[in-house]
Each structure stands twice: as structure tokens, then as C-alpha cells.
Amino acid sequence: MRFPIFLLAFSLLLSGCSSKDEKSAGNAQVLENRPPPSVSKPAGPRTLAYEHELSLQTQETKVAALYEKTMAQCLADTGHRCTILLAQIGSGVSYDARSTVTARLTLRATPEGIRNLQKTLSSGNRILKQSTKAEDLAQPMVDNEKRLAMLEEYKNRLNTLNARPGTDLDTLIKLSKEIASVQSELESAKSDAAKLAERVNTEVLRIEISINSEDEEGLMSPVKSACQKFIRHLAEGISIVITALAYILPWCIVLIPLLLGIGRWRRGKVKLR
Known part of the structure; x- marks a missing residue:
């Protein structure tokens, strides 16, 4: 009796495993056929x-x-x-x-x-x-698009009024002037739109x-630099001396006679004693 019971239990175990395998295989097939998740991409023009x-x-x-x-x-x-x-x-x-x-x-x-x-x-x-x-130029671009749409609509209305028969001459002149003004504003708005598009594209x-200040600097670079600037520094030193003489000479013209006069006055005073 034990051997048939063992066979019955073993067959039930095999049927359970096969049902699990079929179920997992079915789930795998469902996952394989499922479409990949969509990746959101930024839509709309550059701003x-x-x-x-x-x-x-x-x-x-x-x-x-x-x-x-x-x-x-x-x-x-x-x-x-x-x-x-x-x-x-x-x-x-x-x-x-x-x-x-x-x-x-x-x-x-x-x-x-x-x-x-x-x-x-x-x-x-x-x-x-x-x-x-x-x-970010999104708002200026939107505002300019609205401006263009409004001007186009206004221009179309003016053209419709201008095409009506029986309009008097004074009204036609005013309509023509207004159409020309709107056309000028349209050209300006289109130019602004082109500039905005150029900036974002x-x-x-x-x-x-x-x-590069650190490029090719060696041990002798300060000596080389000093030799290259020797003549310039010498000329600058001579110019400083000449400038100093220019400031000192006027004082010498005044101070030397004054000092000589003071010396003679003191010598004369000593002789009187």
C-alpha cells in the first residue's frame, strides 16, 4: 500500500509544478507582449x-x-x-x-x-x-504672436470695410491711412518675431x-626681462632727474642770493662788534 500511495503523491506533485510553470510562462508571455513605457519628450518650439x-x-x-x-x-x-x-x-x-x-x-x-x-x-x-x-523668451514670443494675430484680424476687417461699395471719399481716405498704419505695425511685429526666432534657434x-603668464617662464626670465627694459628704465631715470632740476632751478635763483645776503649781513654784524 505504501508504494501506490507514494506514486500518487509524486504524480500530484508533478502536476502542481507543471501548472505553476504554465502559469509563469503565461505571465512572461503577457509581459513580453506589453508595449514599452512611453518616454515623455519636451514638446513645442525652443524658447x-x-x-x-x-x-x-x-x-x-x-x-x-x-x-x-x-x-x-x-x-x-x-x-x-x-x-x-x-x-x-x-x-x-x-x-x-x-x-x-x-x-x-x-x-x-x-x-x-x-x-x-x-x-x-x-x-x-x-x-x-x-x-x-x-x-527664457517664451512670454515675449507668445505676446508677439498675439499681437500679430490681432493686427492681421484688424487689417482684414479694414480691407472688408474698404471693399464695400458706396463708401464716401472721406471714409476711404481714413481707411487707407489706417490700413497703411496697421501694415507698418505688422512689418514691425514680423521683424520682432524673426529676431526672437533667431535668438532661440x-x-x-x-x-x-x-x-599665458606661466608659459615658458624659467629661472633667467627675470634677468631677461630686466635686460630688455634697461634702456627704458635708464631713460625714465634721466627724465626724473631733468624734471627734478626743472623744479629746483627756480628755487636756486631765489634762495642763493638770499643766503648770500644773509651771510654778508651776519659778517657785517660781527665786524661791528
């Missing part, structure tokens, strides 16, 4: 206007070359609508009387064009500062290039 700042240092002999190379890259990048808004290069004197060369560029291009410029400028140069700021990159 942020980005401006980037990049301050870097390079060797003194490479400042002008990097300046020219960046301008040439921008002018050649017509696909990303790169435009030069500002280009400036000049030299000056730093706090330690060393000559400095700085260059400034302000460029406008599509986001991809700005990334290419940043990548080129960052290669092989020392980055001092890099920042990005954005201005492109980005601005402000670049400042300066000399």
Missing part, C-alpha cells in the same frame, strides 16, 4: 536663448594666430550660420609692466556650430573660465584670449 562665455590663455606668439583661425572657422561654417558680431585684438601693459596681447570675439551660430567652436578653442589652450546662461559665444 531659451543661450549665451556662452569662454576665457582662455595661450602662448604670446599664438594669440593672433588663434584669433585669425577662429574667425576663419566661423566664416567658413555657413552650414551652422556662424556670424561674427564682434572682433577685437590689441596689446597693453600688465600690472608688472609686461606687454600683453588680448583678443575678443563674439560669435553667433547654431548650437552645433557653437559646440564645434568650443571644442576647437579648448584644444591645447588653458581654460580660465567657462560659463553658460539662458534667457542660435546661440552666442563670447571669447576672450589672453597670454
Whole structure:
């Protein structure tokens, strides 16, 4: 009796396991056929206007070359609508009387064009500062769209009135003037819309290039700098002496006769005694 009972229990166990496997397989099939969760993407047009700042240092002999190379890259990048808004290069004197060369560029291009410029400028140069700021133009864009819609509707109404037969001459003249005024406002609103679109569809990159003060500085650099400025320092010293003489000579003309007179007066006083 024990052997048949054992067989009966073993068969019940196998049927239970098979039902569980079929159930789990069915659940797996349901999960496999379920569509993936949807990923929410930002909808609507761009409304942020980005401006980037990049301050870097390079060797003194490479400042002008990097300046020219960046301008040439921008002018050649017509696909990303790169435009030069500002280009400036000049030299000056730093706090330690060393000559400095700085260059400034302000460029406008599509986001991809700005990334290419940043990548080129960052290669092989020392980055001092890099920042990005954005201005939200959503409200100005919405306001301008409403303004355009209102002006278009108003213009259509004026054109309808102007097309009516039997309108007197005075009314036609007033309607023509009003239509011309509305048309002018429409052109201005369309220009503003184009400027706003340009700001959000492109980005601005402000670049400042300066000399790397730590570049190629060795043990003898102070001596070299002093030798280079010896003639200038000598001339400055001579100019200081000449300036001092110019201040002293008038006093000598007054003080020397005065001192001589005082000396004679004292000698005469001693003789009288």
C-alpha cells in the first residue's frame, strides 16, 4: 500500500509544478507582449536663448594666430550660420609692466556650430573660465504672436470695410491711412518675431584670449626681462632727474642770493662788534 500511495503523491506533485510553470510562462508571455513605457519628450518650439562665455590663455606668439583661425572657422561654417558680431585684438601693459596681447570675439551660430567652436578653442589652450546662461523668451514670443494675430484680424476687417461699395471719399481716405498704419505695425511685429526666432534657434559665444603668464617662464626670465627694459628704465631715470632740476632751478635763483645776503649781513654784524 505504501508504494501506490507514494506514486500518487509524486504524480500530484508533478502536476502542481507543471501548472505553476504554465502559469509563469503565461505571465512572461503577457509581459513580453506589453508595449514599452512611453518616454515623455519636451514638446513645442525652443524658447531659451543661450549665451556662452569662454576665457582662455595661450602662448604670446599664438594669440593672433588663434584669433585669425577662429574667425576663419566661423566664416567658413555657413552650414551652422556662424556670424561674427564682434572682433577685437590689441596689446597693453600688465600690472608688472609686461606687454600683453588680448583678443575678443563674439560669435553667433547654431548650437552645433557653437559646440564645434568650443571644442576647437579648448584644444591645447588653458581654460580660465567657462560659463553658460539662458534667457527664457517664451512670454515675449507668445505676446508677439498675439499681437500679430490681432493686427492681421484688424487689417482684414479694414480691407472688408474698404471693399464695400458706396463708401464716401472721406471714409476711404481714413481707411487707407489706417490700413497703411496697421501694415507698418505688422512689418514691425514680423521683424520682432524673426529676431526672437533667431535668438532661440542660435546661440552666442563670447571669447576672450589672453597670454599665458606661466608659459615658458624659467629661472633667467627675470634677468631677461630686466635686460630688455634697461634702456627704458635708464631713460625714465634721466627724465626724473631733468624734471627734478626743472623744479629746483627756480628755487636756486631765489634762495642763493638770499643766503648770500644773509651771510654778508651776519659778517657785517660781527665786524661791528
